[in-house]
Amino acid sequence: MNPDFSEFISSFENTLKSVFHQRADIDTFSSQRGIPPMVMREIMDHAPLSVAIPQNYGGRGAYVKECLGVLAAASYESLPLSLTFGINIALFLEPVAKYADEDVKGAIFKRFLEKQQMGGLMITEPDFGSDALNMQTYNIKNDSSYTIKGTKHWQGLTGMADYWLITSRKKNEKGELARDIDFFICDVTQKNQHVEVEEYFDNLGLYMIPYGRNKLNLEIPEKFKLQPESTGIKMMLDILHRSRMQFPGMGMGFIKRMLDEALLQCKNRIIGGKNLLALDQVQHQISKIQSAFTICSAMCIRSSKTSGIDKNVSSAGIEANSMKAVITDLMQESAQLLVQLSGSKGYRLSHIGGRGIVDSRPFQIFEGSNEMLYTQISEMVLKLMRKKKEFNLFAFLKEFNLTEKSSEYFKKDIDFSLKFDLPQRKLVDLGKALGRIISADFVLSLIETDFRKDLIDNCIVSLQQDISKLINSYNFNSLIDSIEEYKSNSSWLQFS
Numbered sequence: 001m002n003p004d005f006s007e008f009i010s011s012f013e014n015t016l017k018s019v020f021h022q023r024a025d026i027d028t029f030s031s032q033r034g035i036p037p038m039v040m041r042e043i044m045d046h047a048p049l050s051v052a053i054p055q056n057y058g059g060r061g062a063y064v065k066e067c068l069g070v071l072a073a074a075s076y077e078s079l080p081l082s083l084t085f086g087i088n089i090a091l092f093l094e095p096v097a098k099y100a101d102e103d104v105k106g107a108i109f110k111r112f113l114e115k116q117q118m119g120g121l122m123i124t125e126p127d128f129g130s131d132a133l134n135m136q137t138y139n140i141k142n143d144s145s146y147t148i149k150g151t152k153h154w155q156g157l158t159g160m161a162d163y164w165l166i167t168s169r170k171k172n173e174k175g176e177l178a179r180d181i182d183f184f185i186c187d188v189t190q191k192n193q194h195v196e197v198e199e200y201f202d203n204l205g206l207y208m209i210p211y212g213r214n215k216l217n218l219e220i221p222e223k224f225k226l227q228p229e230s231t232g233i234k235m236m237l238d239i240l241h242r243s244r245m246q247f248p249g250m251g252m253g254f255i256k257r258m259l260d261e262a263l264l265q266c267k268n269r270i271i272g273g274k275n276l277l278a279l280d281q282v283q284h285q286i287s288k289i290q291s292a293f294t295i296c297s298a299m300c301i302r303s304s305k306t307s308g309i310d311k312n313v314s315s316a317g318i319e320a321n322s323m324k325a326v327i328t329d330l331m332q333e334s335a336q337l338l339v340q341l342s343g344s345k346g347y348r349l350s351h352i353g354g355r356g357i358v359d360s361r362p363f364q365i366f367e368g369s370n371e372m373l374y375t376q377i378s379e380m381v382l383k384l385m386r387k388k389k390e391f392n393l394f395a396f397l398k399e400f401n402l403t404e405k406s407s408e409y410f411k412k413d414i415d416f417s418l419k420f421d422l423p424q425r426k427l428v429d430l431g432k433a434l435g436r437i438i439s440a441d442f443v444l445s446l447i448e449t450d451f452r453k454d455l456i457d458n459c460i461v462s463l464q465q466d467i468s469k470l471i472n473s474y475n476f477n478s479l480i481d482s483i484e485e486y487k488s489n490s491s492w493l494q495f496s
Contacts, residue, residue, distance in 0.1 A: 008060070009069050015046050016077045026078060027350040035081070035208045044116035048074070048085060052093035057109040062097055064246065065304040071249030072300070076257045079359040080208035082250045084118075087156045090243035092119030092165055098309040099226040099235060100185060108163065108185070119163035122152040122214065123236075130372055132181070132236070137216060138171040139182055146225065148184060148218040151198075154366070158212035159197045163187055165226070166216065167236065181236050183226035184218075192219035205358030229312065237314040244324035244367060245307040245316070248299035251327040254360065255296050258334040259289045261352055262341050269343075276341065285337045291462035292330035294455045298442035299323050301449070318380050319402060321373040322435040328363040329370060329432075335360050374431025375424055381434055382420055391417045397437065406440035409460060413471045429474040433467050440467075 019042045020026040029036055051066040053059020060066055067089050075082030096108060096119075111117045128134050137150025148168050155164075164186040170178040186193050196215040203211045228235035266276035266286065276282045303323065307313055313320060335356035339346035346353040364370045381396075390396045394415040397407035407414070414437070422430070440463045446456050 005060075005066055005069065009066075009073055012046050012048060012070065013073050013076075015043060016073065016081075019043060020077050027352075030078070030080075030355055031207060031349045033207050034210065041116075043081070047113060047116075049088050049093065049112055049118075052089040052097070053109045053112060054097055057106060058113050059109060062094065062309055063304075064308050068246060068249030068252065068300050068304060071246070072252035072256075074253065075250045076253030078208070079250065079254050079356065080206045082253065083156065083206065083363075084209060086243075086246065086250050087120050088118055090246050091121035091239070092161075092163060094242060094309050095121075095165060095183070095226065095239045096185065098238075099183070099228065101223045101225075101227065103223055104185065108187075111162070117162040118157060118160065119165065120155055120157040120161040121165045121167075121239075122155050122216075123167045124152060124154050126151060126153050126213065130368060132167070133179070133233070135167060135169060135181075136177070137166070137168040138177055139168040139184070140171050142219075144222050146182075146184060146220045146222065148186075148216055148220060150216050151213065152216065153213040154201070154211055155214060156206075156209050156211060158200065158210045158214060160210050162189065164195065166218070166220075179233075181232040183232065183235065184220045185224040185226070186218055186220060187224075194218075203362075205355075205361060234312075234314040237317070238312050240367065241313040241316050241320035242307050242309070244320040245303045245313065247324045247363070248296050248303055248327050250363075251296045251331050252300055254331055254356065255289065255292050255334050257352060258338045258356060259286075259293050262286055262289055262338045265338075265342050282341065285341060287458055287462060289334045289337055290455060291459040292334050294446070294451075294459040295330060295439050295443055295463075296327055297451065298446050299327060299439070302442045302445070318377055318434075319438065321368070321377050321431075322402075322438040324367065325364075325370040325373040325377075325431075326435045326439050328360070331360040331363055332357070371428050374435060375427045377431040377434050378422070378427040381430075382418065382422075385418065386420065393418050402438045403434075403441050405444040406437050409440060409464060410437055410467050413464075413468050416475075423479060425479070426474055429470055433470040433474065436463055436467050436470070439463065 019039045023042070024036060024039050048070045050059045051070050052062050055061045071082050071086055071089070074085055093112070096105060100108070123132050123135070125135050125137060128136065135150070137148065137152065139146045139148045148166060150168060152166070166184050166186050167181050168184065169180070170182060172178070186195065188195055196217070198213045198215050200210055200212040203209070226235065263286065266282055269276045277286075306316070306319070335353055338353035339357060342351065342353050345351055348354050384400070385391065385396050388396065392415065394407060394411050397403040397414065400407075414433075440460060443456060443459050443463070447453075
């Protein structure tokens, strides 16, 4: 970190500690909807979103390392706050910086810097969740503007954001919708750009962030349409992949907090004259959280090098999906482990572990459910293997750029030939294993730095154990289907 950012992030961390633990009690208000205005005002006074604004517009430069640093600092204290920043950074500010008309950027960034405003992204629709290419929200070109109509739902910051990036499809004179996707910047303070919130959802967890269903009937000036480098679909992939590659920033502080709290609990909890760290199973559980911490650290370094707005990551699906799916699985696992180690007190909404379970769970669902992302990882790898006419998994991975360092560590488990007509459940198992082999490659890159070698070594052993289990699951041949009409002859009372 350069000295300037070191001072910036240190001051920001001190601000978070002050507002969450001195001026207010996060354990008390975290179970309430929204963020207390006083708390949010003091946090935003520090201009945390300046890290995602280019220097020529008064920001800090939109450097990924700084963006991830802010996300990590926020998630150590509050995962919902970090997600709020993540939405603003990856799903609004970075796309605007990269794709918006130069004539509109200045005023938007000025309002973010001076008026503490916020922005979000609208893609998901009630009938078309992950099936974004079939969205029904449409746009019609007028003389110097676009009419946009449709319904969106589950947008983080519903009713709270000042700006929205809104996706839609062009409708032609015959009423048909184009295949490509268009993005528009909506300023809710302007005439004919008000977003009507039809319903606020009672979201389970992430209480600080409002979600809901939004009805759109907008008139957007032509210059507020984003300009793709090629197609709108590739622009959407570039935006979503970059966002997924920055999930480790939100995971970093959260997992570190789970680790710190787990160590504190196990050092101080005395059972039979010894603390919990004397127990072998506790050592194993702590090591799992430390492995997640190491993987996340490696991902942050990798993302800092590869996901800047100066790069197009639309074709980086394997890497982006692996980062998002693996790190969100590890966030949930770390929270579950902390609650288990904390005993009954962990099972409270006011406890960081209990709160962490419900707050981290949706991370495995939004921006592509992890099962879907693991399936896509497998499909993309199988496609590459077909192209190379290589059927042995180890032989392929040892030459693949994302696994060339790590594949040797897992040879005994992955040295077999793949079948290419796999059911989805096998694609998911395979994708989980591939995501962790790719993660191991990131971890092994830490050897080139001064990162702690003992953490690296322990992490690789932990990943070997996880991947062995996943490959065993993949190789298990039984395919069990659900039984819809299960009620007949299945009541235990009949046979007792």
